[in-house]
Amino acid sequence: MKNFTSVHDVENINALVQEALMLKKAPYAFADMGKHKTLGLIFMNPSLRTRLSTWKAAKNLGMDVAVMNIDKDGWALETEDGVMMNGDKVEHIREAAAVLGQYCDVIGLRSFPKLNDKHEDYSENILRKIINYSRVPVVSLESATRHPLQSLADLVTITEMFQEWPKRKPKVVLTWAPHIKALPQAVPNSFAEWMGKAEVDLVITHPEGYELAPEFTQGATITHNQEEALQDADFVYVKNWSSFHEYGNILTKDKNWMLTNKKLYTTSNARVMHCLPVRRDVELAAEVIDGQNSIIIQQAGNRVFAAQAVLKNILEHNF
Amino acid sequence: MKNFTSVHDVENINALVQEALMLKKAPYAFADMGKHKTLGLIFMNPSLRTRLSTWKAAKNLGMDVAVMNIDKDGWALETEDGVMMNGDKVEHIREAAAVLGQYCDVIGLRSFPKLNDKHEDYSENILRKIINYSRVPVVSLESATRHPLQSLADLVTITEMFQEWPKRKPKVVLTWAPHIKALPQAVPNSFAEWMGKAEVDLVITHPEGYELAPEFTQGATITHNQEEALQDADFVYVKNWSSFHEYGNILTKDKNWMLTNKKLYTTSNARVMHCLPVRRDVELAAEVIDGQNSIIIQQAGNRVFAAQAVLKNILEHNF
Amino acid sequence: MKNFTSVHDVENINALVQEALMLKKAPYAFADMGKHKTLGLIFMNPSLRTRLSTWKAAKNLGMDVAVMNIDKDGWALETEDGVMMNGDKVEHIREAAAVLGQYCDVIGLRSFPKLNDKHEDYSENILRKIINYSRVPVVSLESATRHPLQSLADLVTITEMFQEWPKRKPKVVLTWAPHIKALPQAVPNSFAEWMGKAEVDLVITHPEGYELAPEFTQGATITHNQEEALQDADFVYVKNWSSFHEYGNILTKDKNWMLTNKKLYTTSNARVMHCLPVRRDVELAAEVIDGQNSIIIQQAGNRVFAAQAVLKNILEHNF
Numbered sequence: 043m044k045n046f047t048s049v050h051d052v053e054n055i056n057a058l059v060q061e062a063l064m065l066k067k068a069p070y071a072f073a074d075m076g077k078h079k080t081l082g083l084i085f086m087n088p089s090l091r092t093r094l095s096t097w098k099a100a101k102n103l104g105m106d107v108a109v110m111n112i113d114k115d116g117w118a119l120e121t122e123d124g125v126m127m128n129g130d131k132v133e134h135i136r137e138a139a140a141v142l143g144q145y146c147d148v149i150g151l152r153s154f155p156k157l158n159d160k161h162e163d164y165s166e167n168i169l170r171k172i173i174n175y176s177r178v179p180v181v182s183l184e185s186a187t188r189h190p191l192q193s194l195a196d197l198v199t200i201t202e203m204f205q206e207w208p209k210r211k212p213k214v215v216l217t218w219a220p221h222i223k224a225l226p227q228a229v230p231n232s233f234a235e236w237m238g239k240a241e242v243d244l245v246i247t248h249p250e251g252y253e254l255a256p257e258f259t260q261g262a263t264i265t266h267n268q269e270e271a272l273q274d275a276d277f278v279y280v281k282n283w284s285s286f287h288e289y290g291n292i293l294t295k296d297k298n299w300m301l302t303n304k305k306l307y308t309t310s311n312a313r314v315m316h317c318l319p320v321r322r323d324v325e326l327a328a329e330v331i332d333g334q335n336s337i338i339i340q341q342a343g344n345r346v347f348a349a350q351a352v353l354k355n356i357l358e359h360n361f
Numbered sequence: 362m363k364n365f366t367s368v369h370d371v372e373n374i375n376a377l378v379q380e381a382l383m384l385k386k387a388p389y390a391f392a393d394m395g396k397h398k399t400l401g402l403i404f405m406n407p408s409l410r411t412r413l414s415t416w417k418a419a420k421n422l423g424m425d426v427a428v429m430n431i432d433k434d435g436w437a438l439e440t441e442d443g444v445m446m447n448g449d450k451v452e453h454i455r456e457a458a459a460v461l462g463q464y465c466d467v468i469g470l471r472s473f474p475k476l477n478d479k480h481e482d483y484s485e486n487i488l489r490k491i492i493n494y495s496r497v498p499v500v501s502l503e504s505a506t507r508h509p510l511q512s513l514a515d516l517v518t519i520t521e522m523f524q525e526w527p528k529r530k531p532k533v534v535l536t537w538a539p540h541i542k543a544l545p546q547a548v549p550n551s552f553a554e555w556m557g558k559a560e561v562d563l564v565i566t567h568p569e570g571y572e573l574a575p576e577f578t579q580g581a582t583i584t585h586n587q588e589e590a591l592q593d594a595d596f597v598y599v600k601n602w603s604s605f606h607e608y609g610n611i612l613t614k615d616k617n618w619m620l621t622n623k624k625l626y627t628t629s630n631a632r633v634m635h636c637l638p639v640r641r642d643v644e645l646a647a648e649v650i651d652g653q654n655s656i657i658i659q660q661a662g663n664r665v666f667a668a669q670a671v672l673k674n675i676l677e678h679n680f
Numbered sequence: 681m682k683n684f685t686s687v688h689d690v691e692n693i694n695a696l697v698q699e700a701l702m703l704k705k706a707p708y709a710f711a712d713m714g715k716h717k718t719l720g721l722i723f724m725n726p727s728l729r730t731r732l733s734t735w736k737a738a739k740n741l742g743m744d745v746a747v748m749n750i751d752k753d754g755w756a757l758e759t760e761d762g763v764m765m766n767g768d769k770v771e772h773i774r775e776a777a778a779v780l781g782q783y784c785d786v787i788g789l790r791s792f793p794k795l796n797d798k799h800e801d802y803s804e805n806i807l808r809k810i811i812n813y814s815r816v817p818v819v820s821l822e823s824a825t826r827h828p829l830q831s832l833a834d835l836v837t838i839t840e841m842f843q844e845w846p847k848r849k850p851k852v853v854l855t856w857a858p859h860i861k862a863l864p865q866a867v868p869n870s871f872a873e874w875m876g877k878a879e880v881d882l883v884i885t886h887p888e889g890y891e892l893a894p895e896f897t898q899g900a901t902i903t904h905n906q907e908e909a910l911q912d913a914d915f916v917y918v919k920n921w922s923s924f925h926e927y928g929n930i931l932t933k934d935k936n937w938m939l940t941n942k943k944l945y946t947t948s949n950a951r952v953m954h955c956l957p958v959r960r961d962v963e964l965a966a967e968v969i970d971g972q973n974s975i976i977i978q979q980a981g982n983r984v985f986a987a988q989a990v991l992k993n994i995l996e997h998n999f
Binding site for chain 2: 707740956957984
C-alpha cells in the first residue's frame, strides 16, 4: 500500500494481522529493511502511546525517526486554501507538507477533530493535504474520523486471544462508556470498520443518539440494550464517544453504562479491551481494569507490531 | 574549519558547494564518518526546517543527534557576565556551554535577535559565549545577524539550476517583501554576504530606510527601484526584513513590493527563491509560489546537503 | 541489580566506580551490548544535564532512547489509588507504567518532591508505582528524596582526583549554601548516603534547622560551624537544600554561608564540587566557579560514565 489511513487501504487484512503476529515473535528479523529511511512523526495533538509504539516499530525496522510537535516545536499552520496569510498562522500546510516530503521518506500524522463542524472534520482536510503535498507515503496516527493503527492492533489482539477459529466466530461487543468530556468518534468508527471486514460477529451498543455514521457500521448489530448486547460476548471493547448526529455533544453521562464485574458475568468470560487512556471508575470499573479478563496492556503492547507490519508493507511497496 | 558561523569561516566556498552537490547524489557515502560522534542541537527559538534538515544531515553521516529546546526542555539561561544570579535565570551560559561541550562533539545553536538593541544583537553575545565556553566546534543554525546554513543551501540551489557558467554570471536579485511582523536581518545579511563571494551579479532592492549593514552588502548594486532591479533577473530571492538603521522597526507594509506573476514576466524567466516559512499573498503571491518558476521546495530540500557538507568538513578537520 | 534507586541497590560500590572510570577510557567497548534494547526516559520535571548524559550513556552502549516529557508530550497522570477519575487527570500511573513496560526494556524516571508534605515526598509514591507496574528495571534520574546517578558521578570524580588512597582518606565536606528558592533534599541526602559507604571522612555543615534525615547521614560529622568544617578539606561539595524538619521551608538566606576564595584558603587546596545548575554569587562565588580548584565541569562530564556503568550493570543482570 501507499498510504495507511483506513481499512480500505489494506489489500489483505488477514495477511497484515499475521505479519504483525510474526513480527511480535521476531521483531528484529527485518532490522535493516528501513536503513537510511526516515519516518517523520507529526503530532498536532499530544501522544504517548502512539508516539512511542510507532517510534519503536520504525526502530525495529532500522528506520530513523524524527518527532515533530506542531505548534510547539514548529509553527502554527494555515490549512485553508486561498487565504491571505496576515493573521497568526506563519506557514501554509502546502509548503510544510512539501518540505516534510523532502526530509522524510514516510510521514506519520496525528490530527484530531475539533468536534465543532461535522463536515469539516469528516472531510479529513489536514490528512488529505499532507498526503497531496508531501508526495510520500503517509500513515495515519489517528485522524479526525479514524484510528486505523489502533484498530489493527485490536484485531491482532483478538486474533491472538481467540482459539476457536474457524469452528466459530467470536462475538465482539463495542460498548459506549460514560465520560466527562466530548471525545472523537475516531476509535469506534475505525473499530467498527475493521471488525466489519474481519471474521467476527460485531454488536454495537450505545444510548440513543450515539449512532455512528452508517458507513462505518455496515454489517454490525446495533442495540440500545447493553445487557442484551453483552450476553455471551467473547470480547468487550469499551469506549466513549460524543454524538455524531448532534455533532460533538454529550447527550448523557449515565453511570449505568459503565462496565463492571457484575455485567461481565453475563458474557462468555469475555476479554475486556480499551484503547487507553482510561478514566478509572468513570469509563470502566477499576475492578475490571485490574481483573483477570482485562487484556488492555497486551492490547497496548500490540500497537508496536501493528505499526511495524504497516511500515514494513509500505517499505516493501514504495522503495 | 572549526566553527561555521559565517561565510568568513569557509576556506573554499566553491569546494563546499560542490561537496554538498556530491552528497545530494550519494548521501550515505560517508555513513560511518560520524560514528560515536554526538551533535547537540540547541534551539533558543522554535524551528522545523532547520531542526529536521540538520538532524538528517548528521544522521546521513552516522552521528547521534540530541535536540534541546532551551526554556522548554531545560532552563532559562543568564547570558550576561558579572551578574548576581538572584532572579529568574537558573543557570549561566558559561556552565551550560561547558557542560554541553562535555556531552557533545559538535554543537548547533539557534538564537534569534531581540530586535530591541542593535548593538546587543550585532555583538552576537550568545553565539560567541557558546563557542568560548563549550570548546567544541559550533555550527550556527541562525544567529542574531546571520543564517549561513540557509545561504549555503541557497548558493547550492543556484549552482544546481544555473547552467551558463562560466560563459556568464547569473543576475541574482534580493528583493525586500512586505510582512506583518518585524523580522530579523539574518537571512538577507547572510545571503548578501555569500553572494558577494560567489560568481554572481547581486542586486538588492528595498524601500528607503531598509538598507542592510554595509559590511554584508559589499559589491552589490543597491536600488529602491524594484522594477529596474527585476529586469532580466535569473534568480529572485524574496525576503522581508525589518529596518537596520531604525533598528527593528517596520517602516512600510507597501503591498506593491509583493512579487507577482506580472512582475516575474520582466525577468529572464527567473527562478523564485524564499527561505520559508512564507505568508501567502502577503510576502509572495500564491500564484508565484504555486507556479513553474518557484524552486522554493527544492531550495528547502538542499538544506540537508548544505548542513551535511558543513558537518563533514568539521568532522574531517577536528577529530 | 534490577533497579537503581539508591546506594542500597548497589552490591559493590567500588566495583561500580571502577567500571565508570574504565568506561570513561573506553566508552565504546560495549557498543553492541544494548542493541535492540530501548531506554525510556520519563521526565516529570525538566532536565538538561540528566537527560543528555543518560541519553549519551545509553547510546554508548548501543541502546535506543525515547524521551517523554509527561504533562507536555503526553498526559497528566493520576498517581493515587482508588480515585474516581472525573477530574483533570486523564490516565492512571498504573496503566501508564504498564504500557511503558511494554515498549521499554529499561525506564529512567525523574520525579521531584512537591515540598509540601514530607510524608508524601519521602514515601516515593511515584517511583515505587513505576517500578511496581512497569515490571522492567527502573533507574532513578532523581526522585523526591535521592539523586543516585549524581552521587555515583560525584564519587567517580572524587576517586579520579584523589591520589592518596589507601595511605589516607580524603576529607570531604558537604556545605549548605544560600539560595533564593526552596530546593529538594535529594542531592545532599544521596551524597551523604553514598559518602557514608565510601572510603572518605564526611563532614556536613549547615545552619541550625537544616539537619537532613538521620537515615542518610549516618557516620558523618555534623556541625553548624562552616569555618571549622572547611579546615583541611580535600573536597568541598556546595549545595543548597530546604529544611527537612520545618519541611520545605527556607530558614535563612545568610550570605555568609556562600563559599568564597577566602574560605577556600583554609582548606587543603580543596577541589570544589557542585551538581549544577549553580546561581553565581548566590550559592557559590563566581571567583570559585571560575577558579583553579573547581572540578564542576569535569564532575558534570562524569555523569555520562556513571549512568553508563549503571545501565551496563542492568543490561548484564536482567537480559
